[in-house]
Amino acid sequence: xxxxxxxxxxxxxxxxxxxxxxxxxxxxxxxxxxxxxxxxxxxxxxxxxxxxxxxxxxxxxxxxxxxxxxxxxxxxxxxxxxxxxxxxxxxxxxx
Amino acid sequence: xxxxxxxxxxxxxxxxxxxxxxxxxxxxxxxxxxxxxxxxxxxxxxxxxxxxxxxxxxxxxxxxxxxxxxxxxxxxxxxxxxxxxxxxxxxxxxx
DNA sequence: AAAATACTTAAATATCTAATTAATTAAATT
DNA sequence: AATTTAATTAATTAGATATTTAAGTATTTT
Numbered sequence: 001x002x003x004x005x006x007x008x009x010x011x012x013x014x015x016x017x018x019x020x021x022x023x024x025x026x027x028x029x030x031x032x033x034x035x036x037x038x039x040x041x042x043x044x045x046x047x048x049x050x051x052x053x054x055x056x057x058x059x060x061x062x063x064x065x066x067x068x069x070x071x072x073x074x075x076x077x078x079x080x081x082x083x084x085x086x087x088x089x090x091x092x093x094x095x
Numbered sequence: 096x097x098x099x100x101x102x103x104x105x106x107x108x109x110x111x112x113x114x115x116x117x118x119x120x121x122x123x124x125x126x127x128x129x130x131x132x133x134x135x136x137x138x139x140x141x142x143x144x145x146x147x148x149x150x151x152x153x154x155x156x157x158x159x160x161x162x163x164x165x166x167x168x169x170x171x172x173x174x175x176x177x178x179x180x181x182x183x184x185x186x187x188x189x190x
Numbered sequence: 191a192a193a194a195t196a197c198t199t200a201a202a203t204a205t206c207t208a209a210t211t212a213a214t215t216a217a218a219t220t
Numbered sequence: 221a222a223t224t225t226a227a228t229t230a231a232t233t234a235g236a237t238a239t240t241t242a243a244g245t246a247t248t249t250t
Contacts, residue, residue, distance in 0.1 A: 009104035010238080017177050027197060040239050042198055047237095061196055061247045072178050079174075082112050083167050086183035105208080122227060135209050137228055156217045156226055 002050035004071040012036075013044050017067065020054060024066040097145035099166040107131075108139050112162065115149060119161040 007013060016030060031041045045065060048054040052071030057064050079085045102108060111125060126136045140160060143149040147166030152159050174180045 003104075003106075005104045005106075005109070006237090009098075009100045011098075011100075012238090014100070014173065021177050028195090036239065037241085038197070039199080039241085043238075046198085063197065067178065069178050072174060072180075076174055076180060078109065079167060079171055082116050083162065083164050085167075085171060088181035088183060101207095107208090123225090131209065132211085133227070134211085134229080138208075141228090158227065 001052070002047060004051040004053055004075055007047050007051035007053055007071070008075070010044070010047075013048055016041075016044060016048065017053065020065060020067050024064045026062045026064055030065070096147070097142060099146040099148055099170055102142050102146035102148055102166070103170070105139070105142075108143055111136075111139060111143065112148065115160060115162050119159045121154075121157045121159055125160070 008017075012034060015033070019025060019030060019033060027038060027041055027045060030045075031038050034041065045054065045056070049056060049065075052068050054065050055068045057066075076085075076087060080087060103112075107129060110128070114120060114125060114128060122133060122136055122140060125140075126133050129136065140149065140151070144151060144160075147163050149160050150163045152161075171180075171182060175182060
C-alpha cells in the first residue's frame with residue numbers, strides 16, 4: 001500500500017485523476033493527453049492504484065481505470081485535523 | 096512559490112504541521128520531536144513556508160512558526176473537484 | 191496459427207529530495 | 221567585548237523518483 005501523499009504529489013498524476021473524473025479510461029486513451037510514453041504512464045497508474053486513488057478492471061484486451069475515493073479519505077482527514085476544514089459527508093467519510 | 100503538494104508529501108513535514116496546529120513553535124522546540132538535525136528541520140520549514148503552509152515571525156533571537164491556511168486552499172479545491180467532497184466554508188474558501 | 195493491439199515489467203539513467211557536517215549570521219547574556 | 225544561544229546557508233552524499241528503450245504477456249483479429 002503506497003502513500004497517497006506521494007501519489008498525489010506529482011502533477012501528471014493529479015492530471016490523470018482529473019481526466020478519470022470525467023470518464024473511465026484505458027491507459028492508451030489517457031496517454032494521448034501526455035508527452036511521456038505508455039510505460040511511463042503505466043508506472044504512474046500503478047502508483048495511483050497502490051495508493052487506492054484509482055481502481056482498475058479488465059475488459060478483455062483493455063484495462064479500464066476509474067477513480068477510487070478510498071485513498072483520499074486519509075488525506076481529507078488531515079485537512080480537517082490541521083486546518084479545520086469541515087466536510088459535508090457524514091456517511092461516506094467517517095472522520 | 097513552491098508546490099504545496101510536494102511540501103505535504105513528506106511525513107515529517109505533515110508531523111510538523113500537526114505540531115504547529117497545537118501551538119506556535121520555534122525551530123529548536125520543533126526539532127525536539129524529531130531525530131534529524133536543526134539544519135534538516137530548517138530545510139523542511141523553508142519548504143513549508145515557500146508553499147504558504149506556514150508563516151514565520153521573528154521574536155528577538157527566536158523565530159516563531161505558525162500554520163498558514165492559504166497554501167491548503169488549492170489542495171482542498173482539488174479534492175472538491177475530483178472526489179466531490181463538500182466543504183463548509185463559504186467565506187474563507189472560495190471554491 | 192500468425193499478426194496486431196493493449197498493456198506491463200525490466201533494466202538503465204538522469205534528476206530530485208532529504209539528510210548530514212561545517213561554516214555563517216544575528217541576538218542575548220556575561 | 222567575548223561567549224552563548226538560535227537559526228540559516230553551503231557543500232556534500234545517499235537514496236528516491238520519473239522517464240526511457242527493450243522485452244514480455246495476454247487478448248483479439250485475420
